[in-house]
Amino acid sequence: MSLRQVIEMLIHHLNESVADGNNFFDNVTSQFHLYKRLVRALRGYHGSLPQYLQSKEEYDLAGPTQSPDPGYSRIQVSTWVIQRYLQPCHVSIDLLSGITIVELRAGIHHQGRKLLAKVIGASYMSNGFRTIVEDKNGDVIALVVCNPPPNIDPQDLLPLNSLIVVKQPLFEVWFKRKGEFDLQIRVDHLSDLVMKLDARYHGNSSVLDSQEWKAKGKHDMTTMDTWNAIACYTQGIKVLDPSNDPNELVLARDLFSDRAMAYLDRGQYELAYYDACKACDIQQNMHNASPGLSEDGVQFYFHQSHDQALWVKATALYGLREFRGCYQICSMVLKAGCVDDMRLEDEWNHLYQRTIARWFESENGVYNWKLIRKGVKRDKIDNDIASYAAAVEVKDAGEMGRGLFANRIIREGRVVLAEKAFAYAKGEARGQETHLNVLHDLTRDAPQISAGEALLEKTLASLQNLGPEWRRQFFKLYSGGYPSGDRPFETALSTHDQPIIDVFHVLSIIRMNSMACGPSDEEESDEENLNEPDRDEGLWIQASYTNHSCNPNCKVSSYGDMLVLRAVRRIEPGEQITVNYVPMNVAHEQRHAILKANWDFECGCEA
Secondary structure, three states: OOHHHHHHHHHHHHHHHHHOHHHHHHHHHHHHHHHHHHHHHHHHHOOOOOOOOOOHHHOOOOOOOOOOOOOOOOOEEEEEEEOOOOOOOOOOHHHOEEOOHHHOOOOOEOOOEEEEEEEOOOOEEOOOEEEEEEOOOOOEEEEEEOOOOOOOOHHHHOOOOOEEEEEOOEEEEEEOOOOOEEEEEEEOOHHHEEEEEOHHHHHHHOOOOHHHHHHHHHHHHHOOOHHHHHHHHHHHHHOOOOOOOHHHHHHHHHHHHHHHHHHHHOOOHHHHHHHHHHHHHHHHHHHHHOHHHOOOHHHHHHHHOOHHHHHHHHHHHHHOOOHHHHHHHHHHHHHHOOOOOHHHHHHHHHHHHHHHHHHHHHHHOOOOHHHHHHHHHOOOOOOOOOOEOOOEEEEEOHHHOEEEEEOOOEOOOOEEEEEEOOEEEOOHHHOOOOEEEEEEEOOOOOOEEOOHHHHHHHHHHHHHHOOHHHHHHHOOOOOOOOOOOOOOOOOOEOOOOOEOOOHHHHHHHHHHHOEEEOOEOOOOOOOOOOOOOOOEEEEOOOHHHOEEOOOOOEEEEEEOOEEEEEEOOOEOOOOEOEEOOOOOOOOHHHHHHHHHHHHOOOOOOOO
16 A cells, blocks of 8 residues: 555544544544554655645635534534644744745755745634745745634734745645645744735835824724734834924824723733833923923823823733732822823722732732632632732752742641632633534644643733743743753744744643643532543642642632632641642542653652
8 A cells, every 4th residue: 555545544534533523522532543643654755845736726715615514513623733842933034044835845844944925815714824825936835823812813813915924934744634635834833923014004004104004093993903903003103203203202102002002902911011111101201301381290291191001001010910010000190180081080090999909919818708709600710819929939849849838837727829820721511612622742642632722822822911021930830841942931022023932832831730620619629520621721820839749738729710729737937838639539559640641750658
């Protein structure tokens, strides 16, 4: 049997398995091993030239027009197949040499190279964002962007007729569902995709001025199209007059302020904060240059500035969990008494009161548990609560690596740690839709069916939206020996102003540190079903440092995205905080086997 016949046979068996929606759970393991065999067979094409390139006419540039037959399967499945871990490119596109489609080699990650291409097909979602691209020679190929950012339309990330650069393109020989071979360029790390020219704005950029771009952005905001609004404000900033003309400075302030609000609406707190600071700095410079405009500098500052920028700055700090900074801005605004609109003053007062409450929680670990429990019962997962970690610190734990240690006496029943999740995903069985995430990581021995891929999406969003200090803390977590190279913390910015984040490093950290939970596990931490697919799953940075003991000093409970550790006995200063990774009602041998398989350590406990 030829290599191609072997591959076609494997594809046939795989399609039969996927089509059997009623027995999906039973078939996932067989699909996983079929994928493994298929990938091994496809390696026979590695290093070869693209033999099966289609012409532009052979591709469906309009994208899929029909939804799948509803009778095909009762479960909608998103499948992510990982063949190997490849790190993102940390090199500027200016230092990469060009490559064309016909020069690509199957199965090769073309390091040091870049592909300049034009988007010629409609972009759509199908296990990532997919489209068709064309290079300068007129050759075409499919492009798939795995793990795209949330809440973005595919045609916003990959607009028709736009020019993109793919850094270090990975060229894959893959297959279509009907069994034909397919060639595609795969992008796993979002920072490896660079927008070179957005066709939606390029044609107008030499005609529209900053004021007109601002108006277009305002219009997009009224239709809740924040992604395009940000693009319009960015174009307006690019064509600003560099002079210090007062009118141009006012326009610059407004553009930064409006873009900050758009970022805030998208939950991108770090970028919102930076733009709001820029708008406030411009206003402050205008005030310093015109001190005679008002006898009361504070009054001038608030009345003449775009109040929106201060609001965004304070709200972004709240979202970044920087409550002290938020408190200072709220205090300054309310003390000045310069908010004329009663509704806005109420909003400032509400933010001020919330900030005081969060600051108190973070300092004292005192919470309104009754209110929190009531919210969880209504399926309120995202709690407006601050984390409390004042009683613990991360220290070296010898053979255990790093651990969490008490820095004071903690009495039985007291809160040791209360932490809001860095990322949180609902379990599949609790969702309204019959949608399932399946991760086929072929570097491992078994498939993953859970909130795992959804948790990856949430984690990537948090890494994009929160500040660099959050990224540094996240990448300090244990990753099971993932080879991060010379860059232990992915904090560098790419040439297009977004963090360079290694998706596979993130995935490795999630595997070693995520926890199954709730939505309410106040008294349920000994249940046997902690790792079942219908459980919620989250990642808590501080709690990730707690090591295992079969005789722990803390009990874990959860309230939505809030994880709480309470002392089950008196804990002395310097004592390590421990929890039980596996319920004690699991047999001794099985418990130790689970610990070895999931966390790669031998438990020395005799219990």
